[in-house]
Amino acid sequence: MPQDGSKFWNWMARRYAANPISDTAGYQRTLDLIAGHLGPESRVYEFGCGPGTTALRLAPDTASYFAVDYAERMITIAEERAAAAPPCPSLRFAVGHAQASGLAPASVDVAIGFNILHLLPDRPALHAEMLRILKPGGLLITKTPCLAEATPLLRLVLPVMRTLGFAPPAAFFTAAELAAEQRAAGFEIVQELRHGSKTPDRRIVLVARKSA
């Protein structure tokens, strides 16, 4: 059984990609929110893109959309899906680490991370990289499960699942704690909503702006 992050996600990739979106109304609402911040001139970086579900929907309306994931099998699936979709010259997938984009300073209008911040061992490093690559006034838009808001049993169950190889390493924090972390890093939170179309939902969508 895989024990660490990228091995886990490589192992999970085909199963993860085969899972349908569980709350299509909530997902569409979050996509609409992001699309409202994108335009034909937008340069976008998506980290932890998985099998490319979000990238394939958002990229056609952008100037460039660079999507990375550190699990090679996720990128293979994303590229297969892109090949089966209408051509999208702005979209490029690559194997890569979220916090090491390789992009030029101040070159990105919008950075997107869905369901990933809780998986990163070093969120401050990610926030620092986003502040480096975003243009002044650029946006970091994240959707994150806040595990500290789930049943307390999860704190007991998750380490066991992880030891058995059925869960990746994950951090526990609340939405308020995550927003405070992003403010402390130097972002202004300009929008905040719960992802799901039904309540309660522990997934928070944060739109964080780098100061202009």
Ligand SMILES: C[S@@+](CC[C@H](N)C(=O)[O-])C[C@H]1O[C@@H](n2cnc3c(N)ncnc32)[C@H](O)[C@@H]1O
């Ligand atoms: C829960 S999945 C989410 C995938 C996609 N964003 C979505 O919402 O469907 C988490 C993804 O983040 C990737 N990931 C985790 N840590 C990463 C890191 N440090 N750099 C790049 N990708 C990472 C995993 O490989 C996995 O594909």
